[in-house]
Every structure is written in C-alpha cells, then in structure tokens.
Amino acid sequence: MTVVIGFEGSANKIGIGIIRDGEVLSNPRRTYITPGQGKSDCVTLTSRCEALEQAGLKPADIDCCGIHKGPGMGAPLVTVALVARTVAQLWGKPLLGVNHCIGHIEMGRLITQADNPTVLYVSGGNTQVIAYSERRYRIFGETIDIAVGNCLDRFARVIKISNDPSPGYNIEQMAKKGSQYVELPYTVKGMDVSFSGILSYIEVSVLLVR
Structure with a gap:
C-alpha cells in the first residue's frame, strides 16, 4: 500500500491531506481571514501536523510527499513549496509535483x-x-472572462460575506434561507460561457441600495 501526504496552497487556504491507495485518511484545511474580517490564527493552527494526527500515522508511515505546483497565486505557492520540500527532506521522502487542475x-x-x-x-x-x-x-x-469561483469570491467581498470557511459555502447557506429569486445575466456562446455580467449586475445593485 502507498501512503501519500499532499500539500496544497494556491490561494488563501492551506490543505494537507493523506491518501492511502485511494482512501482519504485525513483532509484538514485552514482559511486565512484578513484583518478586516477577523483575526487570523492560520499560522498557529497549521503549525501542528493535524493531518498525521487525524490519520493516526507517523512520518515513517509516509511513502511520498505530493505538492501542488500550480497554477495558483505566486506567494502561497512559494510558501507551501518551501514547507513541502522541507518536510520531504526531513523525512527522507520523494517529492512529487502535481498540476492543480489535474489534481x-x-x-x-x-x-x-x-x-x-x-x-x-x-x-x-x-x-x-x-x-x-x-x-x-x-x-x-x-469561461471567456471570469470563473465561477472568482465571481463568488468577489460577490462575497462586495456584500461583506465572511471568507470562513469559504465564500461559496456561506453564500449557499444564505440563499437557502431566501424566498425571492433574482434573474441574473449570463451568456452562453457555443460551449463557452460568460459570467462577468452577473458580477457587474450585483455590484451596481449594491451601489443603488446604498
């Protein structure tokens, strides 16, 4: 059996998961919350090796370290790469780069x-x-302009929805409590789609309300 510990950090989240022959043994994640949304204790929490604790394993049980090598945001990628390389060297394990999208x-x-x-x-x-x-x-x-995830993130910032645990999740929970549906503009061109109209509509609507 092969046991792999994977390090992911493409943006404001860090994820360290452990998989054994296709079985997910642990998958703890932490979100960085900007000072405007609340104090971030991401560094303190992730300093503990929660992934190993949840999986009930020791470093000696790990066969390989996987690292998310991109695409993503430069600073988080570099930071997580440094951590993953350090862990791989300390534990004497091979380091395998994984494409974000294929992952x-x-x-x-x-x-x-x-x-x-x-x-x-x-x-x-x-x-x-x-x-x-x-x-x-x-x-x-x-998409020919903005991705759905980016659209949700920016929408959350416009109406000041928390980033913890994620903007999309918080938007979904708020939507479940609603009773009124609003038609939003989007475009389908062949097999491609455009979502920038949704964000523009929301931004203008918020400005008018204010």
Missing part, C-alpha cells in the same frame, strides 16, 4: 469512482468542461 479532476474521479467522466471543473480561477481523450485532457468549453 482537482483526478480527486473527483477517485472519490466518485467514475469511469472516464466528462468533468465540470469549477475552481477559483477556472470554469471548464473537460474530458480525457487520447492520453490528453481536452477542454470542450470554458
């Missing part, structure tokens, strides 16, 4: 056990319809 896709395929799926890939910087064909990932359609 998302393969994680979903692993958890769902889907065979050769067509994937709707939605993250902070990407919104794409992807499938694997002839040993390559093929993009059939994608």
Whole structure:
C-alpha cells in the first residue's frame, strides 16, 4: 500500500491531506481571514501536523510527499513549496509535483469512482468542461472572462460575506434561507460561457441600495 501526504496552497487556504491507495485518511484545511474580517490564527493552527494526527500515522508511515505546483497565486505557492520540500527532506521522502487542475479532476474521479467522466471543473480561477481523450485532457468549453469561483469570491467581498470557511459555502447557506429569486445575466456562446455580467449586475445593485 502507498501512503501519500499532499500539500496544497494556491490561494488563501492551506490543505494537507493523506491518501492511502485511494482512501482519504485525513483532509484538514485552514482559511486565512484578513484583518478586516477577523483575526487570523492560520499560522498557529497549521503549525501542528493535524493531518498525521487525524490519520493516526507517523512520518515513517509516509511513502511520498505530493505538492501542488500550480497554477495558483505566486506567494502561497512559494510558501507551501518551501514547507513541502522541507518536510520531504526531513523525512527522507520523494517529492512529487502535481498540476492543480489535474489534481482537482483526478480527486473527483477517485472519490466518485467514475469511469472516464466528462468533468465540470469549477475552481477559483477556472470554469471548464473537460474530458480525457487520447492520453490528453481536452477542454470542450470554458469561461471567456471570469470563473465561477472568482465571481463568488468577489460577490462575497462586495456584500461583506465572511471568507470562513469559504465564500461559496456561506453564500449557499444564505440563499437557502431566501424566498425571492433574482434573474441574473449570463451568456452562453457555443460551449463557452460568460459570467462577468452577473458580477457587474450585483455590484451596481449594491451601489443603488446604498
């Protein structure tokens, strides 16, 4: 059996998970909260190796260290890369770089056990319809302006929704309590989509209310 510890930090979150032959043993995450939204204790909490504690393992049980090598935001990527390299050297384990996008896709395929799926890939910087064909990932359609994740993040900042545990989750919980639906503008062009109109509509609406 192969046990891998993975380090992910593309933006304002850090995730350190452990997988054993496709089974997720632990997956703790921490979100950085800016001073305007509340005190951040991200550094203190993540200084403890929660992933090992949750999985009930020791460093000697780990076979390999995986690292998210991009795409993502430069500063978080560099910081997490430094941590992962240090851990790999201290534990004497090989370090394996993983593409951010492929990591998302393969994680979903692993958890769902889907065979050769067509994937709707939605993250902070990407919104794409992807499938694997002839040993390559093929993009059939994608956003031509702003990604859904980025749109939700910016919407949350406009109306001052907390970033903890994530803007999208908090928006969803608030929406469940609502009873009025608002039609938002978006565009579909062939297999591509455009969401910038949604954000502009919301920003203008908030300004008018104020």
